[in-house]
Amino acid sequence: MKYLISRRFTQISVIALYIAAHVWGLKILEGNLSSSILFSTVPLSDPYAVLQMFVAGSVITTDVLIGAVIIALFYGLVGGRMFCSWVCPINMVTDAANWLRRKLGISHVQKRVYMSRNLRFWVLGLSLVLSFLMGLTAFELVSPISMLHRGLIFGMGFGFSAVLIIFFFDLFVHENGWCGYICPLGGFYSILGKFSLLRVTHNVDNCTECMECKVVCPEKEVLHMVAKHSATVTMGECTNCARCIEVCNDDALNFSIRNLANRSKK
Amino acid sequence: MSKENISSRRKFLLTSVRAAGLATIGALVWSSMLEESVANSLILRPPGALPEEDFLKSCIKCGLCVSACPYDTLKLAAPGDHKPMGTPFFDARDIPCYMCTDIPCVPVCPTGALDELSVTTDGELDINIARMGVAVIDSDACIAFWGIQCDACHRACPLIGEAIKLEYDQNKRTGKHAYLKPVVVNDVCTGCGMCEHACITEKASITIIPREVVLGKAGNHYVKGWDEKDQQRVKDAHGGTTTTEISKRSALDGLNDETDLY
Numbered sequence: 001m002k003y004l005i006s007r008r009f010t011q012i013s014v015i016a017l018y019i020a021a022h023v024w025g026l027k028i029l030e031g032n033l034s035s036s037i038l039f040s041t042v043p044l045s046d047p048y049a050v051l052q053m054f055v056a057g058s059v060i061t062t063d064v065l066i067g068a069v070i071i072a073l074f075y076g077l078v079g080g081r082m083f084c085s086w087v088c089p090i091n092m093v094t095d096a097a098n099w100l101r102r103k104l105g106i107s108h109v110q111k112r113v114y115m116s117r118n119l120r121f122w123v124l125g126l127s128l129v130l131s132f133l134m135g136l137t138a139f140e141l142v143s144p145i146s147m148l149h150r151g152l153i154f155g156m157g158f159g160f161s162a163v164l165i166i167f168f169f170d171l172f173v174h175e176n177g178w179c180g181y182i183c184p185l186g187g188f189y190s191i192l193g194k195f196s197l198l199r200v201t202h203n204v205d206n207c208t209e210c211m212e213c214k215v216v217c218p219e220k221e222v223l224h225m226v227a228k229h230s231a232t233v234t235m236g237e238c239t240n241c242a243r244c245i246e247v248c249n250d251d252a253l254n255f256s257i258r259n260l261a262n263r264s265k266k
Numbered sequence: 267m268s269k270e271n272i273s274s275r276r277k278f279l280l281t282s283v284r285a286a287g288l289a290t291i292g293a294l295v296w297s298s299m300l301e302e303s304v305a306n307s308l309i310l311r312p313p314g315a316l317p318e319e320d321f322l323k324s325c326i327k328c329g330l331c332v333s334a335c336p337y338d339t340l341k342l343a344a345p346g347d348h349k350p351m352g353t354p355f356f357d358a359r360d361i362p363c364y365m366c367t368d369i370p371c372v373p374v375c376p377t378g379a380l381d382e383l384s385v386t387t388d389g390e391l392d393i394n395i396a397r398m399g400v401a402v403i404d405s406d407a408c409i410a411f412w413g414i415q416c417d418a419c420h421r422a423c424p425l426i427g428e429a430i431k432l433e434y435d436q437n438k439r440t441g442k443h444a445y446l447k448p449v450v451v452n453d454v455c456t457g458c459g460m461c462e463h464a465c466i467t468e469k470a471s472i473t474i475i476p477r478e479v480v481l482g483k484a485g486n487h488y489v490k491g492w493d494e495k496d497q498q499r500v501k502d503a504h505g506g507t508t509t510t511e512i513s514k515r516s517a518l519d520g521l522n523d524e525t526d527l528y
Contacts, residue, residue, distance in 0.1 A: 022333045034352070035328035035376050043376055049326055053377070058323040063376040122285075126292055134300055135323055141303050141351055142296070146327065150342060150352050154329050157344025 003242035010086050018153045033087070033149045034140065035067060043067035048188040052137040055128050072192060080193030084179060084186050085218075085241030089148050093163055094179050097170035098218070106172065113174050117221065117237070120187035127184050139184055176218045179239075186239075194236035199258045200244060204230045206252035213244035213253060232258060304350045307479055310457065312340055312354050313363065313396035314372045314385040317478065324379035327352030331371035331380060337364050340371060358399075358459020358474045365393045365424050365458050394425065399457030399474040400481060401430070401450045408471040410447055413437045419472045420448050422464035429455040448472070452481060 018036070020026035030037045035045040045067030054060050075083060085091055101107065123139075130138035140146060144162040151159035166178045179186055202225050209227040214220050222238040225231040245253045272280075304322060312331050315321050331354050332340045339361045343349035354371075356363060369391045372380045385396050401419075405411045423430040428451065435445040448461075450472075459474045490496040 022329070030333060031328040031330050035326040035330070037330070037374075037376075045326065045376065053323060053326065056323040058320070059378065061376065061378045064326065067376065122289060123292070126289060126296065130293060130297055130300065134297060135319065136300055136304060137323070137326075138296065138300060140327060142299055146352055147345055150327065150329065151344060154332060154342040155344050158346035159344055162345065 001246065003246050007086050007241065008092070011089060011092060014087055015089055015149060015152050018149070022153050032146075032153050034146060035064065042070070044071055046185075047072040047192070048185050049137060049140050051188075052127065052131045052140060055131045056135050056137055057132075075189055076192050076196060078197055079240065080196035080198055081186065081189040081236060081239045082193070082198070083189050084183075085239035088145060088185075089152065090145050090163075090166060090183075091179065093148070093167050094170050094176065094218075097167045098176060101171050101175060102215075107175060110172075115174055115177070115181045117181060117219075119181050120184055120190075123182060124184035124187040143185070144178075145183070145185060180218050180237075190236040192236075194234075197258050198240055199256055200233040200238060200240065200242070201254055201256040202226055202231055202233070203252050203254070204228065206250045208250050208252075210249075212247045212249075216243040216247050218243070226252075232256065306349055308476060309349050309353075309355045310358060310399050310459070310474055310476065312356070312371045312380055313365075313369055313393060313398055313456075314375075314380040314382060315398070316379055316381055318476070321379050322350060322353070324377045325353050326377050326379070328376065329354070330374040330376065334370040334374045336366065336370065337361055339363050356459070358457075358462040359470050360463075362459035362463040363396075363398060363456075364460070365396075365456065367391070367393060369393050369396075394456060396456045396458075397477055399459070400452050400455045400477050401457070401459075401461050401472050402475050402480055403448060403450060404471045404473070405447075407467055407469070408448070409467060411445070413439065413443055413445055415446060416466060417446055417448065418464045418466050419461035422460040424458060424460060425454055425456070430461060 014029065014033075017026070017029040018032055021028065021030040027040050028038070030040070031044075033046060034049050035043070038044055043063045043066050045064045047068040050060060050064055050068040053064075075081070079086075127139040130136070144159075144166055147159035147162045151157065169177045170179075174181065200222075202223070204225075204227065207227050211227070213226055214223055217223050218241065219235075219237045219239065222233050222235040223244060225233075240255075242255065245255065307318065309318070311318070311321060312335075316324060327342070329342045329352075332342050339356045340354045341347075341356065343351055343353050343355055345351060347355075349355055369385055372382050372385055372391070375382075382391070385391055385393060387395060408416075410416045417432060420426060420430045420432055431449050431451060433445075433447045433449045435447060437443040437445055457474045457477070461472045462470045462474050465472050486499075489500050
């Protein structure tokens with residue numbers, strides 16, 4: 001449970017700090033997940049949003065560029081696709097939908113809807129093409145992620161309907177449909193985080209082949225080695241959410257630093 | 267079609283065509299959503315905002331300007347506001363821009379969508395050169411134009427006497443009263459909206475509208491001959507003589523000749 005609690009803690013405290021900055025002027029983390037200022041000095045920006053701005057033809061300022069580089073370096077070198085499971089508020093929505101889906105057993109009565117995991121990369125590509133052609137930040141203007149975090153901080157409007165769409169989509173249409181198939185931000189961080197250091201490692205010697213990890217994993221493909229051979233999860237799609245680690249009773253899955261894991265194998 | 271084996275070449279072609287088709291559907295649906303979302307041109311932006319088209323490219327929708335505004339003037343457009351989502355705007359009738367001299371909303375902008383230079387004179391922030399919009403008066407609804415004395419907008423204007431002037435006129439209906447008509451000086455008006463906020467009619471008779479929507483442009487070929495500065499634009503111009511050939515036919519024939527009409 002410790003990882004689940006830490007994830008919820010970071011997710012909620014990030015939003016809480018933004019709200020505190022906006023409502024009470026507590027200047028720790030100001031702005032929102034698109035762009036913010038840490039301790040009134042360090043700029044932080046969503047690199048995907050900045051990329052869309054750049055493609056749309058905006059002049060990128062130093063502040064935003066530094067902010068985007070800081071975030072990109074953090075996830076690219078250290079965290080991988082950690083944003084999705086540790087920061088993004090939509091994660092709580094889709095986790096809830098997924099939990100309910102398992103409890104109700106919806107997968108048992110539902111016909112399988114085919115969607116490709118690669119859909120998100122198409123959406124990602126399309127967002128950049130449209131940003132370029134229309135001179136707009138194509139995903140930012142329709143992003144349900146932004147609607148939620150911005151809504152929580154600055155006022156929701158009808159934003160809850162977008163959140164509800166995602167909840168119902170994941171509950172009734174496709175398991176992990178939004179985060180695992182469509183969201184271009186997830187796709188962006190999958191590419192960016194491919195070579196990051198923090199990784200889940202599988203030790204086949206401890207594995208009892210219960211396959212609980214594959215049940216809870218929102219990106220099942222990344223655990224292809226489970227019960228087959230010991231290996232580090234190298235696919236960028238892994239969100240480092242640690243659900244697999246928590247569900248494993250046999251200590252067959254753990255976090256590791258990529259290079260150390262490789263060395264210990266030799 | 268029967269389940270015959272298709273060549274890998276055919277399979278590749280079909281897959282590519284299908285992918286292109288799906289991408290086109292996505293692009294069309296998505297772009298129409300985007301078109302709709304930015305279709306509203308009657309939005310008042312914070313001071314120093316780039317022209318709307320560039321503003322939409324550059325605004326990262328972080329809300330730092332909104333947090334910085336001490337009067338809660340600025341809001342971030344939420345779904346249902348019918349404005350490009352997440353971008354800052356204000357409704358002058360509700361809360362106008364109070365024209366803070368230190369303009370806290372502008373320097374915090376990380377992307378330059380709010381351009382500090384556009385509100386800077388001689389190295390210092392100057393809110394008076396902000397151009398958020400321009401006030402437009404409905405002279406039918408404005409009671410000052412009826413002859414009733416009201417100068418609420420004029421009094422509320424932070425550039426009183428400069429951006430809104432009072433024009434005196436005779437009230438010919440009564441024969442003994444005066445009109446005090448508010449007149450907006452478009453060049454000076456910042457579009458802060460304090461006039462719209464102060465307007466006493468049921469629905470405001472003075473409204474802030476984005477400048478690019480409402481202001482006209484005479485074109486370079488019009489020169490104000492009475493304005494020395496404007497006259498300078500054509501100081502090097504030298505007139506040639508244009509001669510038009512005069513018709514040799516009689517005027518009466520010209521009027522009766524229908525061929526030129528159609």
